Amino acid sequence: MAVTIKDVAKLAGVSISTVSRVINDSKPVSSEMKAKVLEAIEQLGYKPNEIARSLVTKKSNLIGIVVTDIGNSYIAEMVRGIEEIGRMYGYDIVLSSSYGDSNTEKKFAEILRSKQVEGIILISETVNKDVIDYIQDFKIPFIYLNKYYIDSKFPSVSIDDYEASFRMTNYLLELGHRNVLYLTVNGEVETSLEKYKINGYKKAIDRLEEGREWIFSAKGFSIEDGYNIGDRIVKFIKEDNITAVFCCQDELAIGLINYCYDNNIKVPEDISICGYGDIKIASIYRPRLTTIKEPYYDIGAVAIRKIIKELDGEKIEDKNTYLPIQIMKRESCKKI
């Protein structure tokens, strides 16, 4: 059996309240008693039982997070931010992976609540108003992070996608490209952030004299989806003299570049390709991927900071938080 506060009290010859006071520094204790207690604690190697403590204080110092898949590098990065900042404020992280199933998301959120987590961060890749409502009903601080979709009624933290997309398109234009294709993804148009990104792209193109929009859709957001659409894109490139492809996600861009590699099309010599996200591989891959940096670490950090603020009683504004945009100019896009 582990050593408890009683053992310490007994050894130090004081009451348990005194021990409690010294470990929490909650009320003045005479220095001699304090010394005795500290001595006993040291001797016994006593560590307070946080579970017992939580039960009475109603503070578990736990933040629950349910992610789609910690194996995704951008999610791991968000979790890093959450964990590191959480720790600074004394919170530990309880992690669970839903693998994209929204019932699982619910179930895990439920379990987390049972474990008395003080707040929940959900990192999702699908839209599910249902799940959001469900978790909000817990009445504990809750942040919803989704790189692909938005729930307009629910604040989150992200970059301004419209602006980012606009800036990236402009960068391509500055590089001299005139026929820029935007590669988006089929799907829920209503809630997809693609709506904003496409508008950003359009705005930039529209400012061109005779600017023409080329929008194309992949089946999904994955590397494989990018690869699979390669042949159709390449056909387009040739027919319409496209010189740059702006992919709505880094994964698609990587997949597309892989397709090019496998088919002897040189990037950026034959075609410039850029992505969106700046996932880890983007700067490792050759050619290094030109992309928009979504600051995943910071997104996680800000998310948990919000939760902690709310826990501390600060009123958090009910607005989306936008983080700075950065265009990572690398070698996958060249001047024309």
Added chain:
Amino acid sequence: MAVTIKDVAKLAGVSISTVSRVINDSKPVSSEMKAKVLEAIEQLGYKPNEIARSLVTKKSNLIGIVVTDIGNSYIAEMVRGIEEIGRMYGYDIVLSSSYGDSNTEKKFAEILRSKQVEGIILISETVNKDVIDYIQDFKIPFIYLNKYYIDSKFPSVSIDDYEASFRMTNYLLELGHRNVLYLTVNGEVETSLEKYKINGYKKAIDRLEEGREWIFSAKGFSIEDGYNIGDRIVKFIKEDNITAVFCCQDELAIGLINYCYDNNIKVPEDISICGYGDIKIASIYRPRLTTIKEPYYDIGAVAIRKIIKELDGEKIEDKNTYLPIQIMKRESCKKI
């Protein structure tokens, strides 16, 4: 205030013990009472407070894990395995990142213990007997995972590095390579797994008539280290007609291939390069990296399985667990 067992009892018109019995199904309860209780639970949306439960049962159903950095893809993969299997047995994961500092590892392990985790998994990248001893003193199930170093006295789960390295070298030989360079890393020779891997390489080379060993050291295990050693390797390649480089880690291999890319050396046309680990990027990168698969997910899965077994009172053998080896034959190495 959340709804408690008392509320349920009151509403159902029974004692709290009865409620407890139905939620735990621990003792027979008449079906009518049961019905009333279930009804009340439903109506109130009652969920047992796991913290309170833990306090009395002394089972937190929490496994603590301290990792070097969840941003590392192989670590994320191990965590996936841990989490997924843990969940199957009703355990939740509390995650913390040490960023490589062994005092932090200690400190976090300590915090986890306070949180009453039932077992600890430490994923480390350095050697520190100290930390291991410290955590073992907690007297709770503990698994130590380290991709780079070994503590011979402490069982872990991994592949047989000697055998893996032997097989990979043989594969290179089968491909027709005769001058194969092994790229290792400077450092703690005593505890490094490189010892075994180098021996595996040597054994394969030695079976060759006139086989010659070429062993070279990078400064560290990172992509950057691989890149930085590029010029020296290339010099060697030319002088000594090396046709294949066997890198002791995928990261080094990727770094080296990047160096080649940037310096117009074609892989695998000019030089074959293989890695060790099969990290996520290995199969995405072009050329796809030939490498040895270390089954990270499975390593995590087996690790937590061991912990759970121990928690269930099964005696676990005090031996290292070896997982199957697989050579991923891809395009970065070609026939000669």
Added chain:
DNA sequence: TTGAAAGCGCTAACAG
């Protein structure tokens, strides 16, 4: 089969 009561390890009034 049920309920009363003790107690898990700790904090926080409340007295003194």
Added chain:
DNA sequence: CTGTTAGCGCTTTCAA
């Protein structure tokens, strides 16, 4: 400044 005591929400004897 210190100790006594009453819980926190739950499980688990022990009687009934």
